[in-house]
Amino acid sequence: MSATSPQPMFGTVAFIGIGLIGASLALAMKRHGMAGRILAAARRQETLDTALRLGIADDASTDIADVVKDADLVMVCTPVGVCGEVARAIAPFLKPGAIVSDVGSVKGAVIRDMKAALPPSVAFVPGHPLAGTEFSGPEAGFAELFEGRWCVLTPLPETPRAAVEIVAEMWRKAGSNVDTMDPEHHDQVLAITSHLPHLIAYTIVGTAVDLGTDIKQEVIKYSASGFRDFTRIAASDPVMWRDVFLNNRDAVLDVLQRFTEDLTALQRAIRRGEGDTLERHFTRTRAIRRGIIDAKQA
Amino acid sequence: MSATSPQPMFGTVAFIGIGLIGASLALAMKRHGMAGRILAAARRQETLDTALRLGIADDASTDIADVVKDADLVMVCTPVGVCGEVARAIAPFLKPGAIVSDVGSVKGAVIRDMKAALPPSVAFVPGHPLAGTEFSGPEAGFAELFEGRWCVLTPLPETPRAAVEIVAEMWRKAGSNVDTMDPEHHDQVLAITSHLPHLIAYTIVGTAVDLGTDIKQEVIKYSASGFRDFTRIAASDPVMWRDVFLNNRDAVLDVLQRFTEDLTALQRAIRRGEGDTLERHFTRTRAIRRGIIDAKQA
Numbered sequence: 001m002s003a004t005s006p007q008p009m010f011g012t013v014a015f016i017g018i019g020l021i022g023a024s025l026a027l028a029m030k031r032h033g034m035a036g037r038i039l040a041a042a043r044r045q046e047t048l049d050t051a052l053r054l055g056i057a058d059d060a061s062t063d064i065a066d067v068v069k070d071a072d073l074v075m076v077c078t079p080v081g082v083c084g085e086v087a088r089a090i091a092p093f094l095k096p097g098a099i100v101s102d103v104g105s106v107k108g109a110v111i112r113d114m115k116a117a118l119p120p121s122v123a124f125v126p127g128h129p130l131a132g133t134e135f136s137g138p139e140a141g142f143a144e145l146f147e148g149r150w151c152v153l154t155p156l157p158e159t160p161r162a163a164v165e166i167v168a169e170m171w172r173k174a175g176s177n178v179d180t181m182d183p184e185h186h187d188q189v190l191a192i193t194s195h196l197p198h199l200i201a202y203t204i205v206g207t208a209v210d211l212g213t214d215i216k217q218e219v220i221k222y223s224a225s226g227f228r229d230f231t232r233i234a235a236s237d238p239v240m241w242r243d244v245f246l247n248n249r250d251a252v253l254d255v256l257q258r259f260t261e262d263l264t265a266l267q268r269a270i271r272r273g274e275g276d277t278l279e280r281h282f283t284r285t286r287a288i289r290r291g292i293i294d295a296k297q298a
Numbered sequence: 299m300s301a302t303s304p305q306p307m308f309g310t311v312a313f314i315g316i317g318l319i320g321a322s323l324a325l326a327m328k329r330h331g332m333a334g335r336i337l338a339a340a341r342r343q344e345t346l347d348t349a350l351r352l353g354i355a356d357d358a359s360t361d362i363a364d365v366v367k368d369a370d371l372v373m374v375c376t377p378v379g380v381c382g383e384v385a386r387a388i389a390p391f392l393k394p395g396a397i398v399s400d401v402g403s404v405k406g407a408v409i410r411d412m413k414a415a416l417p418p419s420v421a422f423v424p425g426h427p428l429a430g431t432e433f434s435g436p437e438a439g440f441a442e443l444f445e446g447r448w449c450v451l452t453p454l455p456e457t458p459r460a461a462v463e464i465v466a467e468m469w470r471k472a473g474s475n476v477d478t479m480d481p482e483h484h485d486q487v488l489a490i491t492s493h494l495p496h497l498i499a500y501t502i503v504g505t506a507v508d509l510g511t512d513i514k515q516e517v518i519k520y521s522a523s524g525f526r527d528f529t530r531i532a533a534s535d536p537v538m539w540r541d542v543f544l545n546n547r548d549a550v551l552d553v554l555q556r557f558t559e560d561l562t563a564l565q566r567a568i569r570r571g572e573g574d575t576l577e578r579h580f581t582r583t584r585a586i587r588r589g590i591i592d593a594k595q596a
Contacts, residue, residue: 081573130523134587150520189516192506194523199568200498201524203561205583207553208490210560218487220589222448225428225492226499228590229527235587238580245568245576255505256565260558262508263501267554270497270543275379278543282536285503289432289533291518292526 009170011036014071016064016086018042018051020132021103022077023141026056028174031143041067051138065093073099080104081243084113096121099163103129105190107154107183109247123163127153128186129176134235147175154183191251195244196259201233307468309334312369314362314384316340316349318430319401320375321439324354326472329441339365349436363391371397378402379541382411394419397461401427403488405452405481407545421461425451426484427474432533445473452481489549493542494557499531
C-alpha cells in the first residue's frame with residue numbers, strides 16, 4: 001500500500017501520551033495518509049487542547065477507554081515508567097485483533113510491565129524509534145523527526161509476524177530504517193549509545209551550575225568550546241530520562257562502571273603527566289568518528 | 299583601518315605551526331587584507347607544501363629563523379606543550395617591536411613557558427580563540443572559523459596596551475568578539491567549558507570501543523541517540539589535547555573531581571531507585587541550555 005493510497009493502513013489509531021514522539025508520529029501518519037482517524041489520550045487536558053489546536057489529533061480525551069475502544073493500533077508514547085500502568089488501564093477496552101506498540105527507550109522493563117497486563121487477543125509489538133530533540137510536549141512535534149533514523153522493534157516470540165510487519169511498515173513510511181533485535185541486547189546497546197551519554201551530559205552541566213553564579217555566566221558565554229553539545233543533551237525531558245535510568249538500571253550501571261574506570265585511568269595519567277597514555281587513548285577514539293561518518297549517521 | 303584599506307595592519311606575519319587554527323587565521327587575514335605577506339614555519343615540509351599549495355601562506359620554511367626575522371607579528375599556533383620551545387627558538391631572531399601572540403587553549407602554562415624566553419624588545423599578547431572543529435591540519439582551515447566566536451586575550455601587566463589593541467582588532471576583523479581576562483581565570487573557565495567535556499567525550503568513546511567488535515558496529519549504527527555528539531568532540535587532535543591536559547592539570551583535576559562526585563551521586567540514586575533525586579537534577583540542567591540559546595551561542 002503506497003503513501004498516496006486512498007485506503008489508510010489503519011482505521012483508527014489511538015495515542016496514549018502525545019508529547020514530542022507521539023505528536024511527531026501522529027503528524028507523520030497524517031502526512032503519509034496512514035490513519036483514518038487519530039485519537040489522543042493524555043493525563044492533562046491542556047496537552048490534549050494543544051494537540052487538537054495543532055491538528056495533531058482528530059479527537060482527544062482524558063478518558064483512556066474512549067480513546068482505545070475502536071483503535072486498530074494503540075501507540076503508547078508515555079515515559080517508560082508508566083507503560084505498565086497504561087497497559088493495565090487500556091487492557092479491558094482493547095478491540096480483539098488490535099495492535100499495541102510503544103516507543104520506549106527501554107525494552108526489557110517495558111515488555112515485562114506491559115506483557116503481564118495485555119490480553120492475548122491483541123498483538124504487542126514493542127518498539128523504539130531512535131529519534132528525538134531536546135524539546136518536549138506536543139508543540140515540539142514535527143512529521144520529519146523520524147526521517148533517516150533507526151527504529152528498533154523487539155518483538156516477543158508470541159508476537160504475530162504480520163503485526164510486526166505492519167508496525168515496521170508504519171515506521172518505514174514515517175521515513176525510518178527498521179531493525180529487529182532482542183530486547184535485552186537493545187537495552188545494552190542503548191545503555192552505551194544513549195543512556196550513558198545522557199547521564200554524563202546531565203552530570204557535567206550540573207557540575208557547571210554548581211560552580212557558582214559568576215562562573216555560570218561565563219560557562220554560558222564560552223559554551224561553544226565543547227560544553228554546548230552537552231547542554232543540548234542535558235535539556236532533554238527530565239521525567240522521560242528519570243524513567244529510563246530507573247528501568248534500565250543494570251545495563252546503565254554496568255557501562256557507567258566501565259566508564260568510571262576508564263576516566264580514572266585518564267585522571268591518573270593527567271596527574272602523573274603521562275602524555276603517551278593520553279595521546280594513545282585520544283588517537284584510538286578518532287577512528288570511531290570516521291565509522292559514524294562512513295555510516296552516514298554524522 | 300577598514301578591511302578594504304590598501305594598507306594592511308601588518309607588513310609580514312609569521313605563523314609558527316599552520317594546522318587548523320593557524321591556517322584558518324591566515325586565510326581570514328588574507329580575506330580581510332590584514333597582512334602584506336604571510337610566512338609559515340612547521341616541523342614537517344609536507345605540512346608547508348600543503349599550506350603553499352592551498353594559498354594559505356605566501357612562503358614557508360622549516361627554518362624558523364628565516365620565517366620570523368622580518369615579521370611584525372609572530373603567531374604561535376602549535377600545541378601548547380611546545381610553546382616554550384618555540385619561544386626559545388624564535389627569540390634570537392625577533393625584530394624589535396614585533397608582536398608575538400599565540401592561540402593556545404591553556405594560558406597560565408604557556409605564559410610561564412614563553413615569557414621566560416622572549417626578549418623585552420617584543421610585545422607578548424597571549425590569546426585563545428574559542429573556535430575549532432574535529433578536523434586538523436592546514437587542509438582543515440577555513441577563513442570563517444572565527445566568525446561569531448569569542449577570542450580571549452590574557453595580557454600580562456607589562457604587555458603594551460597598543461599591542462593588545464592591535465591583536466584584538468585582528469581577531470575582530472576575523473569576525474570574533476574579543477574579551478580580556480586573567481590567565482588563571484581563563485584556565486578555570488576553560489577547564490569546565492572545554493577541557494572536561496573533551497576528556498569525558500574521549501573517555502566514553504574509548505569505553506564504547508572496548509566493548510568489543512560486535513557492539514562497536516551497533517554503537518556506530520545507533521550513534522544518533524546521544525553518542526554521536528561525543529564522537530565529534532573525541533575526534534579532535536590528540537596531540538593538541540594531550541598538551542592541554544598536561545598543561546592545565548590542576549584546574550582540570552579540580553573540575554574532574556567535582557564531576558566524579560556528582561556522577562557518583564547520580565549513580566547511587568539510580569542504584570537505589572531514587573527517582574526524585576534524578577528528576578530534580580535533570581530539571582535543573584535544562585535552565586542552562588536556555589541561557590545558552592538566549593546568549594546566541596547555541
